Amino acid sequence: MSFDIRHDPAARRFETVVDGQHCELDYRLDDRVMTITHTGVPGAVEGRGIASAxxxxxxxxxxxxxxxxxxxxxxxxxxxRRHPEFADLSA
Structure with a gap:
């Protein structure tokens, strides 16, 4: 399934809306290190691969x-851990 994911660098967030539900991934950025602090998907749209996307x-x-x-x-x-193709990004 494909989602319209937007990156808002000013808010340091990736987000999408699915069936009217706001889903997000928040991060901090310090010295070229992205720290992912939160991934949120409302229960009404869980299980569709949104957090993964x-x-x-x-x-x-x-x-x-x-x-x-x-x-x-x-x-x-x-x-x-499930996507070793991105292991090179680990800080």
Whole structure:
């Protein structure tokens, strides 16, 4: 499933709206290190791969920008373990 994910660098957030529900991934950026602090998907739209798509978008953005990533959020840490193709981004 494909989602319209937007990156708001000023808010340090990746976000999408699915069936009227706002879903987000928040991060901090310090010295080219993206720390993923929160991934949120409302229960009404859980189980559709939204958090995974948000995390992938964040990882791809980090790679494009030359950043490393600290997955401080439990979901992002678990996602990174399941996607070794992004292991090179770990800070």
């Amino acid at each position: 948000l995390t992938r978008a964040a990882m791809e953005a980090a790679r494009s920008a030359g950043w490393t990533v600290v997955p401080a959020c439990a979901y992002a840490a678990s996602w990174l």
